[in-house]
Amino acid sequence: MAFGAWKAGLCLFLVTAAVAQEPSQADLAAADAARKAVEEGRYLDAERTLRRAAFDDKGVAKPGYAYDQWMEIHGLLDGEPGPAIPEPDARIDAEQQAAIARLKAATPHDALATIVAQAKTHRLVILNEDHASPRDRAFGWQVARALRPLGYDVLGIETLNNVADDREAAGMMATLLREGYAHRVSTGYYVRDPVFADFVRQALMVGYRPVAYETTDHTPKGDVIARIEAREQAQANFIVRRALQRNPNSKILLYVGFHHVTENPTDMDGKKVSWLATRLKAMTGIDPLTIDQTTLNANGAGEPTLYAAVADRIVTRPAVMFADGTPLVVGHYAGLVDLQVAHPRTTRIGGRPDWLLAMGRTPTPIPAKLLPKKGQRLVQAFVTGETNAIPVDQVVVTAGRSAPVLMLPKAPVTFVVQDAGAVPKP
Incomplete structure (x- = not known):
C-alpha cells in the first residue's frame, strides 16, 4: 500500500506539471531509493540520495524531477522546502x-x-x-x-x-x-x-x-x-x-x-x-x-x-x-x-520556522549528550509510547555549528539520533 501511495505521488507530479519530458530512469531510481529510506525512517540517507541526483559536482541545482523530490525531503528535515530554482528569463506578462x-x-x-x-x-x-x-x-x-x-x-x-x-x-x-x-x-x-x-x-x-x-x-x-x-x-x-x-x-x-x-x-x-x-x-x-x-x-x-x-x-x-x-x-x-x-514570511526561532509554534510547540534546546562530535546527526523526538511512528520533530545538527532547537509538544518525548558522515556539499 505504501508503494501505491508513492506511485500516486509520482502520478501527481507528472499530471499536474503536465511535463513534456518524463523523469530519467536514474532520477526515478534515486527517488525510489529515497522513498524506501524514508519508509525505513532513514531520512538523512534519503536526502543524500536525492542530493546526488539533484545537484551537479559543483553543487549547482539541476532543474527537474530529482530536484523537486529533494525539495520535499529537505522540508522533512528543516520544515521549509528547498529553495525553488528561478526560471530563466522569467518575465512578468x-x-x-x-x-x-x-x-x-x-x-x-x-x-x-x-x-x-x-x-x-x-x-x-x-x-x-x-x-x-x-x-x-x-x-x-x-x-x-x-x-x-x-x-x-x-x-x-x-x-x-x-x-x-x-x-x-x-x-x-x-x-x-x-x-x-x-x-x-x-x-x-x-x-x-x-x-x-x-x-x-x-x-x-x-x-x-x-x-x-x-x-x-x-x-x-x-x-x-x-x-x-x-x-x-x-x-x-x-x-x-x-x-x-x-x-x-x-x-x-x-x-x-x-x-x-x-x-x-x-x-x-x-x-x-x-x-x-x-x-x-x-x-x-x-x-x-x-x-x-x-x-x-x-x-x-x-x-x-x-x-x-x-x-x-x-x-x-x-x-x-x-x-x-x-x-x-x-x-x-x-x-x-x-x-x-x-502566509507571512517565515522567521526563525532558534534556527527553526516560527510557524511551528502554531502546532502547539515549545522551542527546546537539544540535550548536550545528543550533539555530534563530528559530521552531521539527525536528532529526532518521538511521542513516548508510539511505535513504528513518525517523529513529532526532527532536525539536522552539524558538529562545530550552533545547534538549532527542537520544537516539542507538551507530550513526553523519546529522543533518537541518526549519524551521518561528512557534511554534503550544498
Whole structure:
C-alpha cells in the first residue's frame, strides 16, 4: 500500500506539471531509493540520495524531477522546502501585472476568521497543499481545529493509504482512529513528514474521523488527461460513498494536493479538465468552500512575484486578500476557488520556522549528550509510547555549528539520533 501511495505521488507530479519530458530512469531510481529510506525512517540517507541526483559536482541545482523530490525531503528535515530554482528569463506578462496591481490595492483579512465565517454555510470545505511544504500542513491543522466547533468531524486526506473495498478501508481508518497516530510504513507516503503526522495526530485527538480516498488503480491508461480524469473520478467516488453518504449529518474537511481543489474545469492543452472538487459538485449538488494556499507563497510551487505584492502587509497571521469587499484569487487558481491564503514570511526561532509554534510547540534546546562530535546527526523526538511512528520533530545538527532547537509538544518525548558522515556539499 505504501508503494501505491508513492506511485500516486509520482502520478501527481507528472499530471499536474503536465511535463513534456518524463523523469530519467536514474532520477526515478534515486527517488525510489529515497522513498524506501524514508519508509525505513532513514531520512538523512534519503536526502543524500536525492542530493546526488539533484545537484551537479559543483553543487549547482539541476532543474527537474530529482530536484523537486529533494525539495520535499529537505522540508522533512528543516520544515521549509528547498529553495525553488528561478526560471530563466522569467518575465512578468500583462496578466501578472494586472494581478500584482489588484493585490497591491487589496486589503488583508485574517484567513482563519474568513474561512470560519464562510464555512458556517457549507457542508464541505476543501483545502489544498503544496506537497513540498510542511507549513501548509501546519495551516491545515489550524483550519481543522477552527472548523471543529462548527460540526466538522470527518477529515478526508489524499495521502492516506487506501484499498478498493469499502469495508476493508473502513477497518484501516478505524485502526488509525483507535491508535491515534500515523505509522511510518502503513499510513501514507506524505504523512511521513513530522508536521503532517502531527496534523493527523491532533485532528484525531479533537474528534475527526479519517477517510481514505486516493485511487487504488495506479496502472497508466491513456494520455495525461485521461489519467487525470480517471484518478479524479475514482477519488470522487470514494468520497461520495465513504464521507458524504456514510456520514449524512456530518460536515467534511478534505485536505488535497494542488489542483484537486478547483471547483470549475481547468484548461490543459486546449481541453477542459474536471478535477476532484468539480466532480464532487456535479455529483452531489454540494457547493464546496474551496481554498488555495499554494500560490501566494515564496517557496515550493508558489508564485514569488505575486507573493511579493502582499508579503509586507502580512506580518503575523495568514491572510485572505479582499478587493471591493470580495475575496481576491489570482494566478493559476483565479476563477477556480473561493479563497486564497497568503502566509507571512517565515522567521526563525532558534534556527527553526516560527510557524511551528502554531502546532502547539515549545522551542527546546537539544540535550548536550545528543550533539555530534563530528559530521552531521539527525536528532529526532518521538511521542513516548508510539511505535513504528513518525517523529513529532526532527532536525539536522552539524558538529562545530550552533545547534538549532527542537520544537516539542507538551507530550513526553523519546529522543533518537541518526549519524551521518561528512557534511554534503550544498
